[in-house]
Amino acid sequence: MNSRCDVSKESDAKDDFVFECDRTFCPPEKLEHCPLLQLGLRQPRGDENLTHRLDNGLQSLKRTLKCPRSYKALFVDAAGTLIEASQSTQQVYHEIGLKYGVKLSEDEIAAKYKAAYGHPWCRFRMRYEDDGRLYWQRIVQEATGCKDPGLLEDLYQYYTTDKAWHIGDPDAEKALKAIRNAGIKVAVVSNFDTRLRPLMKLLGCYDWFDSIVVSAEVGVEKPNPEIFLIACKELGVKPEQVLHVGNDKTNDLVGATEAGCDSLLWGVEVVNFTEVAKKLGIKV
Template sequence: MLPEYLWDTIETVFFDAEGTLLHIYPSVGHIYAEICKSFGIEVEPTELQKAFFKTYLKKRGNWTLSPESCFQGWKEVFFETISQFGSLSDPEKAYHTGYECFAKKDYFLLTPDTRETLKALKASGRKIAVLSNWDERLIRLLKDLGLADEFDDIIVSCEVGLAKPDPAIYKLACERLATEPSRALMIGDSIDDDVIGARKAGLFALRYPGGSLKKLFPKKLFNF
């Protein structure tokens, strides 16, 4: 939590998405296993989770930040992960089915007290926005969760051509919210992307450590 004297200077709060406001559920491995089963392969979710994570780490820096490249990049991750376990009966349909899962509320859980926290921030007169290394699915997901209208802006790396921890995306976010970096706070689960990156751009930053979102904010915020 920020010291109260600093909190009173904050006019805009940026949130990371996955890992902070919301969480894939039960896991990527479970979702991929569900898709595999529908297209002719039986695989344990835990095995798919391990294969996905290894493939993602290898591939994630290989695509540029554009809608088309991000779509293709996730396609490569999907196919390389699944190919370790067999052949899908209809690979293209399987990928599109899996791709769409990550735009649906059925596959995500909200962090405890998210809705209450967002409403309290809005009631206090502050602007709130999402700043995420994601793609166009995030906007659709937030709409499906009934959260999109809570935010003043949703800034997605694959849509703006920049990604955290590049200070440029933080500067762009502040410009879009008409906020000086020194009056903005970034909250996220990644030390590198959300904390160090934001601080290099001149914002305040807090790491989300898990649990209720409310604990990162002063109690007086919830008395409005």
């Protein structure tokens, strides 16, 4: 649920990418076959592993963007794609934290939150198990320096309200309805705790989808390809018949690619669901 924080987890694209191919990924004798060069894509600097993992999906992505295949399903990420936080995390933590004696500024909270969110979690546990409180307890304590359980509870309850979230694309319902009317099944595939379903009902978007797959409910989270395969099984489709849209390069692009699905990066390759529909060859 990465997008709950308004703090940038990725620097500007101009700084993150270089146009040249990484020679460790494409040896000189294979440069002419390099998909990065053929597609004119930029490669993440210093992340050869991510580039290698994405390579298998580059050609299918090229087909998707230039000539939409006959997809049978669309998967959509939740936080940061379908729904967005209405206030930055540092602002919320600061305002509610004042009640519990938190003296940190919003900038200080932002830096500590980013560091806490980036720390490895337990190797044998998901971040969002059940209601996710165990994970958020650590995040809140590290971001604010406050161990008062009341702060965690106030913040936790705040993020169950429609004050905390909103539908990012005002035309999402119209576009998703057009996609479903065209015979394409639509599902949410999200790393989230058990608050997601009631939250979607509160925001009025629960019935827009044929299926909702939540990591806390199925016991596996992105980028593990298994969560995408679970969604495929629920909708009765094959991975190659699926297009996934999400805002996280690793969780959404790498995860979907390893599951055998095509993918689009929300906020970069598409910025609203009307554009997603267009990629599917559907007019809204």
